[in-house]
Amino acid sequence: MNFSVIYNPIATKFSQPVLDHLVFKFIEKGYTLHKIKKSEYAGHVIPLIKELDPESDLLITLGGDGTVNEAVRAFHEIEQHSIYTHISAGTTNDIANNYNLYRKDPIKSIDKLAEEGVESMVDSILVNGEPVSYVSSFGYVAPIPYLVNTKLKKLLGHAAYVVSALPILARKPERIKIEYTANGVTRQTTVILALITTSKGMGGINLYRNIDLNDGKFDVFFLEKLSPRLIADIFPKYLTDTIDMTKYEKYSTHFTTDHMTIRFPGLLPKHDLDNDGNQATFSLNLHDNVLDFRMGKKIRVLKPER
Numbered sequence: 001m002n003f004s005v006i007y008n009p010i011a012t013k014f015s016q017p018v019l020d021h022l023v024f025k026f027i028e029k030g031y032t033l034h035k036i037k038k039s040e041y042a043g044h045v046i047p048l049i050k051e052l053d054p055e056s057d058l059l060i061t062l063g064g065d066g067t068v069n070e071a072v073r074a075f076h077e078i079e080q081h082s083i084y085t086h087i088s089a090g091t092t093n094d095i096a097n098n099y100n101l102y103r104k105d106p107i108k109s110i111d112k113l114a115e116e117g118v119e120s121m122v123d124s125i126l127v128n129g130e131p132v133s134y135v136s137s138f139g140y141v142a143p144i145p146y147l148v149n150t151k152l153k154k155l156l157g158h159a160a161y162v163v164s165a166l167p168i169l170a171r172k173p174e175r176i177k178i179e180y181t182a183n184g185v186t187r188q189t190t191v192i193l194a195l196i197t198t199s200k201g202m203g204g205i206n207l208y209r210n211i212d213l214n215d216g217k218f219d220v221f222f223l224e225k226l227s228p229r230l231i232a233d234i235f236p237k238y239l240t241d242t243i244d245m246t247k248y249e250k251y252s253t254h255f256t257t258d259h260m261t262i263r264f265p266g267l268l269p270k271h272d273l274d275n276d277g278n279q280a281t282f283s284l285n286l287h288d289n290v291l292d293f294r295m296g297k298k299i300r301v302l303k304p305e306r
Contacts, residue, residue, distance in 0.1 A: 001057040002034040004082075006048050006071075008063030009038060013089040018106045022062060022087060025114045031058060039063065039070075049074035056082040058302065062106070064090020065134075069276035072124050072133040076297050083119055085302035092145070092277070097200050098122070098134060098213060099303040116304040122213045123198045124296035128282055131296050132275045134199035140173045140192045140223065143271035146279045173226055176269055182220065182260035189253065193223040196260070196293050216295055220260060222253040262291040 003026050007019055023033060034056055037048050045061065049071050052059055059082040061067045068086050075084070087110055088096035093103040101109035125132040173192045180187060198218050201207040211219065230251055268289060273280040284291070 001030075002032040002055075003058035003060060004034045004052045004056040005036045006039055006045055006052070006059070006061045006063075006067075007036070008045075008061075008067050008089070011063040011067070011089040012091045013093075013104075013106055014062065018087075018089060018110075019062060021107055022060065022110050025110050026058070026060075029114050039067065043070060045070035046074040046077075050078055053078060053080065053082045058083050058085065060085050060087065062087045062089055064088070065092060065095050065277050066090070068095045068133045069131075069278060072296075072299060073131045075299055076124075076126075076131040080297075080300055083300055083302050085113060085117065087113065092202075094134060094199055094202055094277075097206065099301070100306055101304070112304055113302065117302040118305055120214065120301055120303055120305075121298045122301050122303075123216060123218070124299055125196065125198060125218055126292075126294050126296040127196075127273065127275060127280070128292055130275060130281055133299075134276060135195065135197040135202045135274075136276075136280075136293070137193070137195045137197075137202070137274045138269045138271070139176055139194050140226070142193060142195075142274045143279070145274055145277040174270055177264065177266045178222075179263045179265055180260060182255065182257040188265075189222060189224055191222045191224055192226050193221075194262075195219075195221040197221075214298065215256075217256040217258050218293065218295070219256050220254065223248075223251060224253060225251040227251075258295050260293045262293075264289045 005019070005022060008014060023036070027033060035052060037052065039045050039048065045067055049059065061071055065088070067090075071084060071086070086095050086099065087106050088101065088103060089106045096103045096109060101112060125136060127136045175190050175192060177190050178188070180189075195202065195207070196218055197207075198211075198213060200211045207221070230248070264284065268284050268286070272283050
C-alpha cells in the first residue's frame with residue numbers, strides 16, 4: 001500500500017521534523033511513499049485531494065482543523081478512493097480529539113495512528129450545500145475562531161481564543177429570533193448561541209461526553225438564556241476543559257436530528273456562520289434567510305478506536 005501527504009506549512013505546530021517523522025513512521029509500517037505536497041494557499045487542499053486520492057491508498061493531511069474542512073469539501077466532489085486521515089498541527093485541533101489522537105503533540109499522534117489506526121467512517125454535514133467536517137455555529141462567541149488574529153494564534157496558541165473572547169463576554173449578547181424545523185416539529189425561540197455539530201467539541205474543548213461520529217445524525221445545541229452566574233460557571237470550565245453542554249438544560253435546547261432548517265424572521269446574526277473555524281462561503285440576507293442542515297457524505301478514515 002502507498003501513502004501520500006499534504007501539509008500546511010503555516011499551521012501553528014507544523015515543523016519539518018514532524019513531517020519527517022510522519023513519513024518515516026509510515027514507511028516503517030510497510031507503506032510506500034507516493035507523493036508529498038505542500039498546501040500553498042487557502043483552498044489549495046481541495047485540488048490536491050482530487051489529484052492524489054485516485055493515486056493513493058492512504059491520504060494523510062498535516063495541518064489545522066481548516067485543512068480537514070478543505071479535505072471534506074474535496075471528498076464531496078469526488079468518489080473517495082483512498083482512506084483519509086489527519087495529523088493535527090493547528091491551534092485548537094478539535095479533529096485530533098475526534099480521531100482519538102493528541103491535540104498538543106503531533107509526534108505522539110503520528111505514533112498512535114501508525115500503531116493503532118483502523119478504518120472507520122465519520123459523518124459530515126451540509127449547510128446550505130456547503131460541506132462541514134464537524135461544526136457549524138452562529139451567535140455569541142461563534143465567530144471568534146475566524147476573527148482572531150493569525151499572528152496572535154501563532155504567539156499564544158489556544159490562549160488567543162480566550163483573549164479574543166474576553167471583550168465579547170463582557171458585552172450584552174445578541175439575541176436572535178429563529179424558527180426551526182427538525183424531527184417533524186416546528187418551533188420558535190430566541191437563541192444566543194447555536195452549535196450544530198457531529199463533533200465531541202469545538203474551540204479546543206470537549207462539549208459532549210458521549211458522541212457517535214458515525215450515527216448519521218448531528219447534535220443541535222441552542223443556548224437560549226444567559227446570566228452572569230452562568231458565565232461565571234462556564235468560563236472556568238472552559239479554561240479547564242470540563243464543560244458538558246448537556247448539563248445546562250434550563251438554559252438551552254439540545255437534540256439530535258439528520259435534517260433541520262432554521263429561518264430568521266427578524267434580524268440576522270451579526271456575523272456569518274463559522275464552519276469548522278472558518279467564515280462560511282455564503283452570507284444570509286433578508287430575502288435568503290434560511291439555513292438548511294442535512295447529513296453530508298460519510299468519509300472513510302483511519303483513526304484509533306479509542
